[in-house]
Amino acid sequence: SMDIAEVVKTNFPQLASSTSLIEEIGKIGVLNDYDKNTIVLKENAYIKAIPLLITGLIKIYKEEENGNEVLLYYIKPGETCIVSVMAGEKNKKAKVKGVVEEDCSVILIPKSKLFNLRKNFPNWNLYIYEQFNDKFDEVIDMVKVLTFSKKEKRLEDYLIKKSALNKSKTVNKSHQEIANELGSSREVISRLLKKLEKEGKIELSLRKIQIL
Structure with missing residues (x-):
């Protein structure tokens, strides 16, 4: 019509x-x-x-x-x-x-x-290809978000476990050491630690993480 x-x-x-x-x-x-x-x-x-x-x-x-x-x-x-x-x-x-x-x-x-x-209709195929491309990018972004939030949870669990093991509210580890233990990169761990600090869950100082 x-x-x-x-x-x-x-x-x-x-x-x-x-x-x-x-x-x-x-x-x-x-x-x-x-x-x-x-x-x-x-x-x-x-x-x-x-x-x-x-x-x-x-x-x-x-x-x-x-x-x-x-x-x-x-x-x-x-x-x-x-x-x-x-x-x-x-x-x-x-x-x-x-x-x-x-x-x-x-x-x-x-x-x-x-x-x-x-x-x-070649234009139909082109349209569908572009849709695949766009949606693939969106799904990749979702995966990034999911793995990032999983990492945050893992980091929190790790800090709680470490502090329980040491019977202390202080975890004496560098960001790099934590990254190595969690199979992540220092940048990601630093970013997540700063986020946790902002949320009032921890306090950061040099090679030291205080759990609040």
Whole structure:
């Protein structure tokens, strides 16, 4: 429809750089709205359509056995869900969950049309590649955050254990020594120690850490 073609032109510049692709999406796309908290991607379910997000925000995450959520990435306006694209193309079940974080509008592309898009529209492929690239970067950032917070926890545990072993509130170690023992770098340990000091958990002096 004319509607969808206009929406593509306004919100998806990469797709809009090909007139024939705009026309194709106009023919096969379906406009849809989802309210906040709607589950749009179920774990272990097959994909029926993939979303091109016009407005709003969708959160893609994995649920661990213990019920913890691990955030993978957000789908923002102008983006699509690469997990859905891959699962749809291969007719496999999704291994992650997707929930609407902010009310959203989407263009839905039926799964059955993905192969044709990939086969006949180079701009579609370029768009998908860029999406992979962006999301990969986002996932890497998440991994960094996770390992950083794990390190902070490990450092705290280490200091508590050391002080218990020495029956003293003072740990006489250099940042480098702690880094070596925790398999980390001095820079990371120094940064984490400063953070703990700011939080009022420890006091730092030369080669000495006072646990408060």
